Amino acid sequence: MITRDLVLAALFAAIIVALGLLPPITLGFIPVPITAQSLGVMLAGVVLGSKRGTAAVLLVLLLAAIGLPVLSGGRGGLAVFAAPTTGYLIGWVFAAFVTGYIAEHFVDRSQTGLVQGVNFFLAALIGGVVVLYAFGITYLALVTGLGFSKAFLGSLAFIPGDCFKAVIAALAGRAVMVGYPLLPQRA
């Protein structure tokens, strides 16, 4: 990693931490308050691509593990890795990677704005929702012995909020690409 990539990953990790310090937003049509922090994970992939995005997320988890209260709601320390929802934290790493990988390969600067936006949305949706919940639900099912269908049922309430975040991530990803392109082009 060259120094610039390292700095970009560290700055984005700081953005993810800062997003966790903002109060959760309640949307009228979803019963669960949503935190901006998991939006930050999708944004890391969409803005920085797979490698640097994953590094940014890993860095946030590392900070949490060494005892800094960097996760939303002031959570931190090794105890967050001993919670039933730890699968979602592990899933963040893969979510950022998959989101970044899809964004790198399917979003091109020569595409029209609409196509870019849709591709960014699909990247954030597949990485930040499908992959994330696969990890989160599997972990919840195994650790608590709930079984997959029940763990899925328990997580259902959060999915609409995360789909909404994927839309925000897509719009923001496109806006950043226009304003200050950083996404590596591999398509």
Place this chain on the structure above:
Amino acid sequence: MKTLYVEGDSLLHRLPPRAKLLGLAAAGIALFFFRSIPPLALAALLCAAIYASLGIGLRHSFARLRPIFLTIAVVALFTLLVGSTEEAATVLLRLTSLMLLAAAVTAATGIGDFIDEITLAARPLERIGLVKAADIGLSIGLVIRFVPEILDRYRAIKDAHYARGLKPRILTLAVPLIILTLKNADEIAAAIDARGIRTQK
């Protein structure tokens, strides 16, 4: 940013950090082999005793543990609704023990000790060319340095919205925040390289 480390001179404080981390990992695995309630209850009591030995105080401990305990309680309640009482008690005791032990290790180990351990653990990865061990400490420092700056910038962008009579929206806040922050990357990288902090071998 305030760390979750608590100053003290308990036995757990004095143990070497590696022993604490390995012990925690071993306990995490061992807890999943117990399936009946009595040994798990004993484990929970033991972990509570370890946590109490740090002398953090009841009220302060409650504030620290509440967010994670809430998720455990919600999951245990959900297990009770869809499963048996025994299953719910197992989940509650096992996860609470683990949480107490992990929180105790965090409270008794300083950030510097952790970074040293991580750097050491990253040496094998360095040999295969995946990461540079020294970069980990540097990156951690960079994040801690820039979080307050980003929060200031966030407030400035929000004020700019109000000054123009606009309602702050997540999208119009996030985009300028990301662009403004990442635009600094070149300068910071140049400063790091100019000081020779990341010497190339």
